Amino acid sequence: MIRERRLVNADWRFDYGEHPGAETAPPDPDWYDVGLPHSFGLPDFREHRIYTGFGCYRRTLDIDGDRLGSWIALEFLGVFQTCEVFVNGRLAGRHEGGYTPFTVDVSDLVHAGANDVFIRVDNLWNARLAPRAGDYSFNGGVYRDVSLLVADRVRIAWHGVGVTTPRVDHASAAVAAAIEVVNDGPEPVEAVVTATATGPDGAAVHLGPVHRTVPAGATETVDLEGALTDPLLWHPDHPHLYELTAAVAVDGAQRDAQSTSFGVRWFEFTADRGFFLNGEHFDLHGANVHQNRGGWGDAGTRASIRRDLAMVKELGMNIVRGSHYPHHPYFAEECDRQGLLFWSELHFWGTGGENVEGYWFASAYPVHQADEAEFEESLRRALRAMIRTQRNHPSIITWSIGNEAFFSDDAVIPKAKALTVELVALSKRLDPTRPAAVGGVQRKGFDYLGDIAGYNGDGAELYLDPGIPSVVTEYHGVMGNGPGEYEVEWEHGVGTDHPWRSGKIFWCAFHYKTVAPGAGLQGLADYFRRPKRAYYWYRELLRGIAPPEFPVPGTAAELRLRTDTPTIPTDGTADARIEAEMFDEHGARVADDRAITLTVVEGGGLFPSGRAITLSPETNSVWDGAGAIEVRSYVPGPVRVRAEAEGLDPVELVLTATGEDRPRREPRLAPPAPYLTEPPPGKGWMSLAAYRPVATSSTAPGHPGGNATEPGTATWRAAGTGPGEWIAPSLEYPYEINRIEIDFAETPTRAWVLESAADGRTFAPIHKAGPGDESSVRIEFEPRTALAVRVSFPEAPMEIKEIRVH
Incomplete structure (x- = not known):
């Protein structure tokens, strides 16, 4: 039979909450229409708070009657972070972990025609599930693609084709393929496994055939070998790719085939010479x-x-x-x-x-x-x-x-x-x-x-x-x-x-x-993928390309729209990036940061907030007189987008959504998440500077700055002995602080200054001190935002055991 992979990203219904028992109840008409990929937290303007809880998804899945009896599965490429999948009211599978693909076998749960698929997802923090911590957003949702997979009961396993090139040089390359053959049938089969590796130049190398008996209900790995002559090597400057197609046949009839790309290259990390x-x-x-x-x-x-x-x-x-x-x-x-x-x-x-x-x-x-x-x-x-x-x-x-x-x-x-x-x-x-x-x-x-x-x-x-x-x-x-x-x-x-x-x-x-x-x-580019100035500095450094002329403050006379593509597939795999820009009366880009509203006035286009979205300086989505956002569509046809800004004539552009036609109706769009969870307050026992990066004016051998933020280690000691030495622990993120504790190696005998910097670089004094009576000092002050703190020495440096920030 022919293996089938069909994306099922469109036509989902969604609602916040756990909805106990909904998996066996009739669909609720008040649920919202969404397409995948989808996140609980839309629209997302980088608020540090997230919705923490449950969300449920539902859709109808049509199965052809002639596919019954095959292996039928749903493939999920990413769900954060725990999900249960029900088909026709019965539990099909459960998965924990928010970042890896998985499949759910629904072969024995589906019938010909319409089938009900119900998914319950939660993004609750789980002490027993990685990650337990991270500088990131842990929004829930079915946030990557979902596909329907159909294959023969005798088939190649899901991701069951592994390819390596164990011996490679410029003249030849050995190709080794490991093919996992599954037999879900009631009887053993005599499988014949072959593979063909095809290069970017069209040259083909055949591997196999290998005959293997696969018992009923078993999986067997079949190893195939071949060789390439004068291989085209994969390299960032010339990323040549080969394709290997593996097939399994029984009694002369092909039962399944899978393809995978691979590259021919070799590499080495060394301790003394680099990569x-x-x-x-x-x-x-x-x-x-x-x-x-x-x-x-x-x-x-x-x-x-x-x-x-x-x-x-x-x-x-x-x-x-x-x-x-x-x-x-x-x-x-x-x-x-x-x-x-x-x-x-x-x-x-x-x-x-x-x-x-x-x-x-x-x-x-x-x-x-x-x-x-x-x-x-x-x-x-x-x-x-x-x-x-x-x-x-x-x-x-x-x-x-x-x-x-x-x-x-x-x-x-x-x-x-x-x-x-x-x-x-x-x-x-x-x-x-x-x-x-x-x-x-x-x-x-x-x-x-x-x-x-x-x-x-x-x-x-x-x-x-x-x-x-x-x-x-x-x-x-x-x-x-x-x-x-x-x-x-x-x-x-x-x-x-x-x-x-x-x-x-x-x-x-x-x-x-x-x-x-x-x-x-x-970032070198912002959350909306607009390059910052530093992006162009890196491009000039690495490629020698001069930066563009950056816009200067002024008054806009015209609003313009541009897009990276005129078409949008409706299967959820693509979108169009729209950028709205301000120009003055002479046609020059100008840094006029007024809010810009984008509206879909025709067609099925959707922004993360629905039919319209406003980009503004308040959400850091407009700067330098421009803003950008992505629009997608799950129904084919023209998508007309209008941009408006106060005092300027509106402008429009038209995109074309392409794909399979489906019944049209006005969707019921989901509102923003019903509530946002605040992170709980810290216990306060651990220093905000502990184990963080530390910058110094100088360091003596064996006494690096990191010692001053790692409890129980040696001290920081400056290499110099004159005025102007300093040590500056970074907090990595801006925190509100009100207490700093410093343990000197000895009782201070000279002047020292304690400072903080909200931006990590521009320091302002917190406390100035001279010789003291105690080697441990505790300084309390009115709360202030700090990205870094610094202890500096206007006369001569003193050795420091630890700096703690709260």
């Missing part, structure tokens, strides 16, 4: 990428992923880090196609600040023993899924186990390390062809637990020539809304190239939404 690709040294320089975005939150389309990666590629960068969770499978596909290396990461994730059990500010590893086993298994399960669904992508050069898991309670650090070691080993068993990395390892000795150490922030200067392969996995950020400054100031010595360092990855490509107030504003 090598296809035998040549290759300096990694890239950016971290979060998946959420202006208006639509986590529920981006494949087209939005394609645009995001194209923006990183345009800069001249060559690697992306999937911070800090498995991304949509299409993300890796686009990295393959566009030529970007990919650091794929698991969500063993921690974050600093005042730890709170019960919200995503908790210890990365559980603090209660009863939670440990399920938590650890959630990460094993996710790692298996991440590797299985992404293993064939040539762009992926490492499986990373997580990020900053050292932000765990000190009492459980040994267990967090043991789990990291176990996951590293599991990664290498599942995929021996790639090294395992650990990201964010600049504290507590996590850097030696994997094959590659990923140092964040001041780790770039704390671990010079560490003796193991290493990458700076986060550096800098260009904090703030609006256009920002053009030139980026590199910190922690990142601007110095070292032969032993494999590269550096900027934090981060785009602004992102987070539950941490004040965080998420470190």
